Amino acid sequence: MPRLNFEGRDYALETGESVLECLERHGVALTSSCRSGVCHSCLIRVLEGAPPPAAQKGVKETLRAQGYYLACCCRPDADLKAERGAAQQRYRAIIESVHPLNATVARLRLTETNGFTYFPGQFLNLVHASGQVRSYSIASVPREDAWLELHVGLLPGGCISTWVHHEAAAGESVEFLGPQGNCFYVPGRSEQPLLLLGTGTGLAPLYGILRDALGQGHTGPIHLFHGSVRRDGLYLVEALRALEAEWPQFHYHPCVLEGPAEEDIAVGAIDQLALERVPSLKGFRVFLCGHPDLVRQMQRKTFLAGASLSDIYADAFLPAAAAASTPS
Template sequence: MPELHVGERHWSVPTGNNLLDALNQAGVAVPSSCRAGSCHACLVRCRGEVQDKQPDALSAAQRQEGWRLACQCQVIGDLQVEAFDPLNDGLAARVLRVDWLTPSVLRLRLQPERGLRYQAGQHLVLWAGKVARPYSLASLPQVDPFLEFHLDCRLPGEFSDAARTLKAGDSLHLGELRGGALQYDPDWQARPLWLIGSGTGIAPLWGVLREALRQDHQGAIRVIHLAHDDSAHYLAEPLAALAASHSNLTVELWTAAQLAEALAQLRLVSRQTLALLCGHPASIEAFSKRLFLAGLPRNQLLADVFLPRS
């Protein structure tokens, strides 16, 4: 059987075992979230033989350095593994501000120790001690002098529990910056743009919206935020302020109780429309089905799904 080596430890595992499971079962605490190769929290450096189910999930440079996503790898030979160390492999950041936008949505603003180049809508893995979770950036790099994240804390979780205790001046570490599907393209400037988010899925779209306006988007922009109830529309006021100052922007605030009726009335004004969706899988599926039925070409819908924690 193949042998896994982590530091001074080594042990045998059956051929074909999932690498993340083999590490965690032996007490090597590699964090994970989605187990689908999306969140990148389970990043490890490997020397040896693995079968990678998603070789394109990481960049060529990362793969050359030996980085792999443990959840996507099967052990097929002897393997030396180093877990991602946020202290050495990550980027330190200081907490600037922590505040609650609603009783369940925590806004976290961070200042990295050195500049971070990113685009509105990208993801970043946050580390609090040994706990890692991917979050979408809500900030705009050319405008905001901080990194902003909106954390859904309705349900208990290791990272959200740790985040509740954060205060200004505390330290976190930043892991991998990821592309994400939701980025504004200047070539879209004249086309109708729909930004549809559920829950904290509105966070990256908040950045994308401000980037579109910063680049003087000329087409109509329609923002739809789906929330559990009216009190959960945590960006209602800043969205309304932007709509008041931009005649091509309309904002609609939907609740779960209104969803079926509102979807039934959803119509496309133009087949040139581009739709960017973000949020819970069920919400994305409901919106996507309705938009396709309304005539939106599939290649004009970009979705970023917030996968539930495993």
């Protein structure tokens, strides 16, 4: 059975067990959230041994070179010596405001972010006072906004979303890690058509990406599809309509699953509506964010509709696993 030496102490790994599971079984707290290799909050640094390559999937090249691995995906078949990763910097910020965008989505604005730099559309890992960690996508654009903006959907009984909606108050200090993710706009191909698609708070990164692209002089058509079950689940409708009026290349497509039909709000499944209105995605850059099932489905459908795999960027909002642990 392989042994794990973590920060000077030895632990026996069970067959098929991940480093994260092994440490938790022995009561060692390591920051984690999604436990599926997405949020990168559980990075560890390997000092000796050769973990399977799968434990570096999606890890930045610069971090890979320094021996960083994802503890949640690292299932070693030989001995390993590792330590806590300092790859993700910790930041503190002050809550500037918490404001409802609709009945279930709150806009959380943070200021005094202490030099935190990011691309709109990336995500950060918010650390709650209880030690729970959750990922939230960034809707703000540093060039335009003096704050860091997150859109948090209320999940009944959810640890962090309930805190944001019912307890978080202006002036409070919060901690976070990041930024993470590669779902953001890179300038350079300004005439390329863009498809942005998401449901619920999947709009958060898309709103950042959209304003970033427009602000950086993107001239190609930009189609943003935002979906919700009912009309009251949509948000930022007026702000997006104002952007549509201002920028002729931008086309906003709000859609709901359940009617009644309203002027400019389509009724139907977002995937079908998007592919009806933009049937060929050849040459498009595609951004997909939000519900994991929709994101997975749309990755396939947009590829089949002609988008090249290297032009499809996606962030699935996976729920944190139940055992998300206390940070160091």
